[in-house]
Amino acid sequence: MTTPVELINLALKQVGVLGVGQTASAEDIADAFKMLNMMLAQWSVKRNVVYQIVDVPCLATGAQTYSVGVGADFDTPRPSKIFGAYCRQLNNPGLPVDYQLDLLQSISDYTRIATKTMGTLPSMVWYDPQMPTGVLHTWPVAISGYELHILALKPLGKFASPYDDITLPEVYEEALMYNLAGRLYPLYGMPQNPVIIALANASLATVRQSNLQIATLNMPASLMRRGKYNVYSDQ
Structure with missing residues (x-):
């Protein structure tokens, strides 16, 4: 070692x-x-550069927000951002059903929601990376019987x-x-x-390459069509 x-x-x-x-x-x-x-x-x-993404669960309690951090509702080191989220329906223990949740990217998007306290199956989340623990907002508010999951860098x-x-x-x-050597040059007044x-x-690029994951492209249903496309008729 x-x-x-x-x-x-x-x-x-x-x-x-x-x-x-x-x-x-x-x-x-x-x-x-x-x-x-x-x-x-x-x-x-x-x-x-990070080699692992963790899937962190939290039972829904009907709360509008959940804390994210070590010892928090989502028990994981506080992430600066999350990369995905989904909700698991627990009503059928033998066959839980997962639903992907949309990620709101800013507080501006979250403030546009008019009925923030409505409770039912959630469809989207917004993560606020506060310190010392982050805060996850769900909409609609997840009622009991569901389990929330976030995907974050470890x-x-x-x-x-x-x-x-x-x-x-x-x-x-x-x-x-x-x-590290590249960062030490200025400390000792040495020319790079x-x-x-x-x-x-190059070595950092190798690390990036080893961690690279490219998701399958999903097209919106409204943009998909059956049959072949004719470039001359645009049909």
Whole structure:
């Protein structure tokens, strides 16, 4: 297993701060470790850099809003945004039925709803990423007998110590090392090496490629037609 301090030493060698056989001082390790965790926080909100999306459930209680965060109604690290939501009907335990919920993208969309407290089967949600916990608004309000689900990125997390094992997939290690090196150049007043920057971009692109998921295109029913289309007659 690889540890953060090993990546830090490698990054400092790439920058030219350390030579062969040298190791970083305690102060250099502390600074680089802080920057490494800051970089992970940035990556944790980028869809193709995060390797896992979690499906988080919450039983509907008839409430208009539900909290999202560790120990909250939706018990998961607070996401900056959600990528999907659905409602599960629980009236038939042997065959639960799921309904996709539309995502409202802004508070402006939510404020246009006139009857926010109407209770029945929900059809849409709006997520407000407040701190320390986010707030999920449902419309119509989900009554009991339903279970709400949200799809959110699982944060890459923070390294607790420079000497703990890294538990991320191995493809992340090179990206972490080269991208950390790119962030260390200004700290030491060193000119950037274009080869290191190119390797940082390439390794991060590999991470993105490994996490890439492209959904099947769905066309609105009103745009679909039977038979063949004639380009000459537009029929």
